[in-house]
Amino acid sequence: MKPRSVAKSGACLCLITSAAHAAVTGAIWRQVNNTIGNPGADSFMGPQWNALSWFTFDLYLQGDQGQLINGINLTSPFGVHTNGSVFNHSLGGNVQSAFEFAPFNAMAYDTYVALGGSAAAPIISFTGGVNLSGSPGPLQAMWSTSPAVAIDSSGEFRIMRVTVGYLIGFDPFDPTSGGYLGTSGVAGLYFGNGPVSSLQVQLPNGEVASFVIGNAFEPIPTAGAAALLGVAGGAGLRRRRLA
Numbered sequence: 001m002k003p004r005s006v007a008k009s010g011a012c013l014c015l016i017t018s019a020a021h022a023a024v025t026g027a028i029w030r031q032v033n034n035t036i037g038n039p040g041a042d043s044f045m046g047p048q049w050n051a052l053s054w055f056t057f058d059l060y061l062q063g064d065q066g067q068l069i070n071g072i073n074l075t076s077p078f079g080v081h082t083n084g085s086v087f088n089h090s091l092g093g094n095v096q097s098a099f100e101f102a103p104f105n106a107m108a109y110d111t112y113v114a115l116g117g118s119a120a121a122p123i124i125s126f127t128g129g130v131n132l133s134g135s136p137g138p139l140q141a142m143w144s145t146s147p148a149v150a151i152d153s154s155g156e157f158r159i160m161r162v163t164v165g166y167l168i169g170f171d172p173f174d175p176t177s178g179g180y181l182g183t184s185g186v187a188g189l190y191f192g193n194g195p196v197s198s199l200q201v202q203l204p205n206g207e208v209a210s211f212v213i214g215n216a217f218e219p220i221p222t223a224g225a226a227a228l229l230g231v232a233g234g235a236g237l238r239r240r241r242l243a
Contacts, residue, residue, distance in 0.1 A: 071144025
């Protein structure tokens with residue numbers, strides 16, 4: 001499906017509660033145009049792709065240029081929840097594949113984790129089990145790289161791609177539909193019926209920062225709403241040093 005406007009491309013996360021010269025300040029979903037490459041013609045996954053309406057999003061950390069990122073924790077109690085069907089290419093894996101061309105037309109929209117923007121990103125190591133299927137429960141994994149990778153001049157750092165599908169005709173962007181990828185409610189401020197999604201960012205020197213993940217299908221909040229979110233969510237967020 002073609003991406004909607006920027007205002008409906010994702011939801012930002014809360015600010016961390018302590019200031020630093022370099023910091024991770026939150027994250028944002030950005031919708032990806034998943035019509036490029038004709039994924040419905042995929043020799044392996046074409047029938048599945050054509051059976052549903054699919055929506056693809058990248059999850060980016062936002063922060064100061066030069067902030068080092070060691071890894072991401074989406075293991076319990078963290079995780080990404082959705083009530084859509086999660087797309088996993090039958091020939092794909094937990095990280096980005098280089099085979100993003102015919103006959104693997106839908107491979108570019110596989111669900112995977114990342115630590116940077118491309119397949120040439122640093123080697124990713126996993127700790128424990130990985131569940132990127134969303135069945136049962138949330139998408140969960142813990143992944144890292146060594147040495148740490150820095151946020152570049154864009155101020156954004158991609159950590160995940162997720163594609164979710166719904167019955168054809170269902171519009172998850174409709175606020176009355178109940179569709180969610182992340183936490184239902186505007187940027188997680190007004191929680192809906194869905195569970196709370198969250199992640200933990202692993203920083204150098206044993207520090208971690210935790211965030212609520214907003215719903216990819218809801219508008220990015222205004223400055224005023226974001227400020228309220230910082231106040232409302234501050235007690236649940238933390239930047240601390242691991243023991």
